Every structure is written in structure tokens, then in C-alpha cells.
Amino acid sequence: MKPRIALIAHDMKKDDMITLAAQYIDFLRGCHLVATGTTGGRLANELGLTIDRKHSGPFGGDLQIGAHLVDGQIDAVIFLRDPMTPQPHEPDINALVRACDVHNVACATNLSTAHLVLSQLKLAARK
Numbered sequence: 684m685k686p687r688i689a690l691i692a693h694d695m696k697k698d699d700m701i702t703l704a705a706q707y708i709d710f711l712r713g714c715h716l717v718a719t720g721t722t723g724g725r726l727a728n729e730l731g732l733t734i735d736r737k738h739s740g741p742f743g744g745d746l747q748i749g750a751h752l753v754d755g756q757i758d759a760v761i762f763l764r765d766p767m768t769p770q771p772h773e774p775d776i777n778a779l780v781r782a783c784d785v786h787n788v789a790c791a792t793n794l795s796t797a798h799l800v801l802s803q804l805k806l807a808a809r810k
């Protein structure tokens with residue numbers, strides 16, 4: 684089965700997400716990708732990735748992805764959070780990260796961890 688990966692980035696981290704995704708583009712093309720609205724739009728437009736786009740984060744996109752995750756439909760979350768900027772939907776963000784912990788789903792919230800998770804998933808997909 685294709686790895687199912689959620690890609691989410693706050694505004695200040697969206698350029699990092701694009702750069703990250705470009706580095707794993709061949710692998711990501713073979714995955715089922717879900718993303719919050721604006722992040723997904725950029726990944727689709729700038730990298731040509733096929734994305735299951737949810738609502739924008741502040742409008743419930745994190746919660747939609749969390750619901751998929753709780754239903755066992757997501758294998759890993761790459762969530763490049765901005766730790767320096769208050770977000771209006773902080774409870775939604777915490778709910779998604781908590782759901783990852785409750786359901787033991789890998790959740791990378793910074794670039795270093797994102798590289799570790801994606802490189803490992805890429806290796807596993809080759810086997």
C-alpha cells in the first residue's frame with residue numbers, strides 16, 4: 684500500500700515545506716498525500732504533486748486531517764509548525780498533535796525530524 688502522508692506548514696514554514704518536498708519528490712509522487720488548504724495548494728502548484736486538499740488550517744483543516752488519522756488513514760504527519768507566531772487555531776493544532784500521540788503515528792514538527800521520517804519511509808518503501 685502507498686504510504687499515506689499528511690503535509691502541513693504554517694505560513695512562515697511554507698517555503699521550508701516546498702524545499703523539503705522537492706528533495707523527496709520522487710518518493711512523494713508514489714504516496715497518498717493529504718494537506719491543509721494553502722500548503723496543499725502550493726505543493727500542487729509549485730511541485731505538481733497530487734494532493735487531497737482539506738480546508739485551510741484556521742478553518743478546520745487540521746481537524747479534518749486529525750479525523751482521518753483517528754480512522755487509521757494516515758501513516759505519518761509532517762507538520763512544520765511556527766513556534767514564534769501565535770495561531771488563532773492553536774487548539775486545533777494541539778488536537779492534531781495529540782491525536783498522533785494517542786494513535787502512535789509519527790509526527791515531525793521540525794525539519795530535522797521531517798528528514799528522518801521521510802528518509803526512513805523512503806527506505807521502507809524500497810523494500
Ligand SMILES: O=C(CO)COP(=O)(O)O
Pocket residue numbers: 691692693694718719720721722723738739740741744745776
Ligand atoms: O494553519 C495550518 C496548520 O495549522 C496550515 O494551514 P494552511 O496550509 O491552509 O495554511
